[in-house]
Amino acid sequence: MAETTPCPRGRDCDSPDTLHLFRRLAALPHGPERDRLRQEIIAAWLPMAERVSVRFRKCGESPADLRQVAALALVHAVDRFDPRLGCAFESFAIPTITGELKRHVRDHVWSLHIPRRDQELRAAVRAARTRLEQRDAGTHVTAAELAAEAGLTEEEVRRGLHADGVHHTLSLDHPIAGADDLPLAETLGLPDRALELVIDRQSLKPLLDALPERERYVLYWRFFGNLTQQQIGARLGISQMQISRILSRTCAHLRRQLLAAA
Incomplete structure (x- = not known):
């Protein structure tokens, strides 16, 4: 043995x-x-x-x-x-x-991989912080003190500090401190489909303003008021078939103008 x-x-x-x-x-x-x-x-x-x-x-x-x-x-x-x-x-x-x-x-x-240099800076800063805290426990260690202890610049210390903890990611169910245990997922934004329509809406606005009053009302009631063609026809005193033709003719006219402007 x-x-x-x-x-x-x-x-x-x-x-x-x-x-x-x-x-x-x-x-x-x-x-x-x-x-x-x-x-x-x-x-x-x-x-x-x-x-x-x-x-x-x-x-x-x-x-x-x-x-x-x-x-x-x-x-x-x-x-x-x-x-x-x-x-x-x-x-x-x-x-x-x-x-x-x-x-x-x-x-x-590590959930997130960072450059090797940042990993080295992270390790050097952590070791320097440990040494400083052991010598003077309870005090707040500044970036300048860490730089002097580790033989780094303050910019390198900041890079090392930013790299610390990146190897762990939080669950979307993780509660946020001070937010009544609101999960992280509730604070994240969702794709806003309306953003894709901003340019189209801005381009369409002057074309809508130039339409006759009846066509503007028909478009507004149909697409923003959610009225049926029959309900719109009842308001204007015309048939549903006429409303359908007005919608088709007006939409085709707007489409042609938008394509011509592009």
Whole structure:
């Protein structure tokens, strides 16, 4: 079994001494013995992979999924590690696992993808804010203080602040604070079909004003008063057939004038 390195505080660390196992693994051909030894190494380093996954606990992904991604990255690290290069496995595995976790968060967790530079600024600003708050808890951290702490310009700090939180989107049912729990969906506008008719109405207005009074009344009562042709005819003392002809003739006349003006 893999041995763990004694910790200075008297407890076992999660950095097991597996160098001799890696050397044996590199020398073994593919087969049951090599598979068993590989599984032993993976099991020995699994606590370390889980420790790395904990760093991403605030990213919005479930801890179980993060552990699974870290474990899979650990398997890849074990398969790719070459003990003959002289570096410690931990120094090789941690960047590998961290990179896979970052890639998973970027590709699967963020609802809105932003440029890599904005992601880097977001991380730098968050780290600077944490350091400042730990040194002087309870105070409001300004953009200038964040810029000085992170070594950024105030414009870069503002970009980082704007990028914070974009990886989460709100449900349309999310209640709005201070609005009597009004859902977000109630505040969103809907397509206004009348906007598409503004130009047509403005173009039509002078043409309507130029119509004879009877034709204007017929159009108004039919399309704005919602009267039937029979009701309009009763008001004007003419037949329904005459009203139908007036409507057809007037609409055709307006259509020709609009097309000619276009």
